[in-house]
Amino acid sequence: MTNKLLIVDDEVAILRALSRLLTRAGYQVFKANSGEEALSIMQQQVCQVVISDFRMPTMNGAELLAAIKAQYPETMCMILSGYTDFNSVVALINSGTAFRFLQKPWDEQTLFTEVKEAFSTFHSRAHQQQVNLLMSNTAEALVELHPNGQLGRVNGVAKQLFDFTQNHILLSDMFPYCTDNGVSALFEDDLHTITMQNRQGKNVELHFKLATDNSRFFELHFVNKNDDAVSNRKPLAAFLDKNELLSSVDGLIKSNTHFAMIAIHLKNYSYWTDMMGLPESTALFDEITSTMLSQSKQFNASLSFLSDEHFVLLLDNYKSELDLHKQLTDFIEPFNTSKFSDKSVHVEFVITYCIAHEDGDNAQQLLNNVLMSNRLYRSSHTHFFMRYDAAMIEQKRNQLLISKALFHAVENDELFLHYQPKFDLNKGKICSCEVLLRWNHPELGNVSPGVFIPIAEQEGQIIELGYWVIESACKAISSWTQKGIHLDKVAINVSGKQLSQVDFIPRVEALLSGFDIDMTKLEFELTESWLVDNLEESAEKLTRLKNSGISIAMDDFGTGYSSLSYLSKLPIDVLKIDRSLITDIVHNVNTQSMVGSVTRMAHDLGMQVVVEGVEQIDQIKLLEKLKCDVIQGFIIARPQAEDHFTALISNADVSIASVMGKI
Structure with a gap:
């Protein structure tokens, strides 16, 4: 078999250099200067190994490799990029999308070694897949x-x-x-x-x-x-390979047959391997494949085994979608018998399906759709048979578009900050604020933080975005100080992912060293759930931050563990009570009692209490009575641009009376 290698980079010089090196090493090399061109080449020449740059216009390396893995799951994908991109690539490596991270500028010997290992791994997996089929089918x-x-x-x-x-x-x-x-x-x-x-x-x-x-x-x-x-034993119905599967689907489409394509993923096989060992888990896998083949023969259905414990079933003898669900229930029924339930593990499937022609009008499209929907539902706890949902896939595509754009948001100068004032009930005036990240994309427009922040958390961009926020907030504080504007605290949200980075503390220290500001003015807010889930790591790093003068706030208290016993183990200065705890405080005596108790205990631990989401005058009166320290909410002021915020806090008349006078 010819070893085919695809190189993807938007720099022509790099493509030429890599092509020369790897052609001399004996590989058949294909070149693409964009993700779109790479996918086009893969349709004509399925390459066993792909090496892609990470930062590319239109489609970055993460999106390209995800698309390749969706259509060609056997392909070994590698990222070749600058070291600064490593943190962004970690999620790709951990998920199995990327096999290796190669650093620019590359070392020739290291490059040859890694490429050789990628091909070796590909052939080893392909061979093992052939053996699996042979063991099951013969x-x-x-x-x-x-x-x-x-x-x-x-x-x-x-x-x-x-x-x-x-x-x-x-x-x-x-x-x-x-x-x-x-x-x-x-x-x-x-x-x-x-x-x-x-x-x-x-x-x-x-x-x-x-x-x-x-x-x-x-x-x-x-x-x-x-x-x-x-x-006299009759051979088991053979698994279709991918080409045979697509050919069968094309035949059904041409004959105008109404049929369903079902993706069946053996969800927990890797867990079995870790728990039982390879021989036992492989033997169990053989039993499962034999049972599936026997079932497909009974249902007069075609069955294909692709890779990574993915099976595809073609059913064309059902009367309705309800009947299809019944047949699928019957299809997997043998796996609920004592033959499998008595094993030390539970056989679990993720099953999704497409219906032709409604969910796709050609074989490859149907296969892509059913496998994509299967991946989307893989982490779900549902045990239903889920049909391909075009709207859900479109939502995922939009998320990928946002994710891609986020990688360039800093360099394209698309980010800006808003500031939400905090009102000190003891001093009767605005004395602090929370810094909030905002994003305006030239094509997407103003993207809600409720949309892009979770994506950035999941995809990893939140790390670099977080450093940008810290640096920009420090610039603002320095500018305010020069103008004679002084605040007690400026609160900055820090992601748990950012804090968990090995170099977080030195990077923050290096960043802050470039500003002549009072570190005691800074407050880092982290969510309760992350802090408690990572208690030891949190305590160590937060103590270092606190020793430098930075205050630590526990955000969203009340949405997670809500246990003050954890607070004594963490160097927390501020407890932020979530808005969900005070929505009914005016009319609910139990809520009043709870907030009062939390406030007293927090004060006993030397913490300040901030309440967010305050929207009513009656809430302010009650929170003042319960001895809460600071309030934050739209009744005080909405998040606003820097010039409006500085104008507001420069106004000496901003007091509790003027705030209440708004109503």
């Missing part, structure tokens, strides 16, 4: 033997003949005359014949044919000539 007895003579997997036909066990059986147990030269010494000729007893005590003449693999193991095909029960 009507012959089949045993896997390793070069050291240890017995590997045994398929169902061989189990019917002999009492093989899966653990610690050597070739010498089967063939006492096996020499020290190993398995190959036994089979000097192409064919070898031996007579053995089967489990019923019958003498069985077996013909062994050795198929050697140059790197991993030996396979022995047991061809029984005497046992009618095996010689």
Whole structure:
């Protein structure tokens, strides 16, 4: 098989240099200077390995590799980019989308080594997939033997003949005359014949044919000539490969057949491997595939095994969508029997489906849609059969568009800050504020932080965005100080992902060293749930920040653990009570009692209490009575641009009376 390699980079010079190097190394190299061109090439020449730049216009490396993995899951994808992009690539590596991160400028020997390893891994996985299919599909007895003579997997036909066990059986147990030269010494000729007893005590003449693999193991095909029960055995319905699957779908479409394409993902196989070990989990996988093949034959359906425990089923004999659900329930029913439920693990599937022609009018589109929807529902706890939802996919595409644009938001100068005032009930005036990130994209317009912040958290851009916010807030504080505007505190939201970075503390210290500002004016807000989930790490890093003078606030108190016992273990200065805890405080005595108790205990721990989401005068009066320290909400002021905010806090008349006078 020719080793095909696709290089993707928007810099022509890099494409040429890499192409020269890797062509000399013996690879067939294809070049693309954009993600779109790369996908077009993959449709014509499916490459085993793809090396892509990370920062590219229109479609970045993350989006390209995600698209390639969706259509060609076997392909080994690598990122070649500057080291500054490493943190953004970590999620791709952890998810399995990217095989390796290669740094620019590259070291030739390292590049050759990593590319060679990528191809080796591809061929190893492809070989293992072929073995899985062979073990599941063949009507012959089949045993896997390793070069050291240890017995590997045994398929169902061989189990019917002999009492093989899966653990610690050597070739010498089967063939006492096996020499020290190993398995190959036994089979000097192409064919070898031996007579053995089967489990019923019958003498069985077996013909062994050795198929050697140059790197991993030996396979022995047991061809029984005497046992009618095996010689008359009908072959199991074969798995379709991807090309055969697409061809079958094309045929159904051309014949105008109404059919469903169902994606079945074996959800927890990797967990089994970790828990049970490879031999046991592989044996269980073989049982599952045999059962699925048997079921597909019973339902007169076509079944394909793609990769990564993905199966695709074609059903065309259902009367309605409700009937389709019933058939799918019946299809997986064998996996609820004691044969599988008595195992040490539970067999769990993620099942989604598309219906032709409503959910796609060609084979590749249907396959892409059903696999994409399967991935989207993989983390869901639902046990229903979920149909492809075009609206949901469109939402995901919009998220990808936003995610892509976020990578360039800082360099394109699209970000800006708003400031929301905080009112000090003890001093009777505005003394502090919270810094809030805003984003205006030239095409998307003003994107709500409720939309882009969760995406940035998930995709990793929040780390660099967070540093931009800290730096921009420090610039604002420095400017205000020069103008004679002084605040007690300026609160900045810090993501848990940002805090968890190994270099967070030194980066913050280096960033802050460039500003001549009083560190005690800064307050870092972190969510309660993240702090408590990472208690030891949080305590260590927050203590270092606090020692530099920065105050620490626990944000969204009341939406997570809401346990003050954790507060004594963390260097918290400010407790922010979430808006959800005070929505009914005016009319609910229990809420009043709870907020009062939290406030008293927080004060006993030396903390200040801030209440956010305050919208009513009556709420202000109650919170003042309950001894809360600071309030924040639209009744005080909405988040606003810097010039409006500085004008507001420069007004000496901004007091509790003037705030109440607004109503």
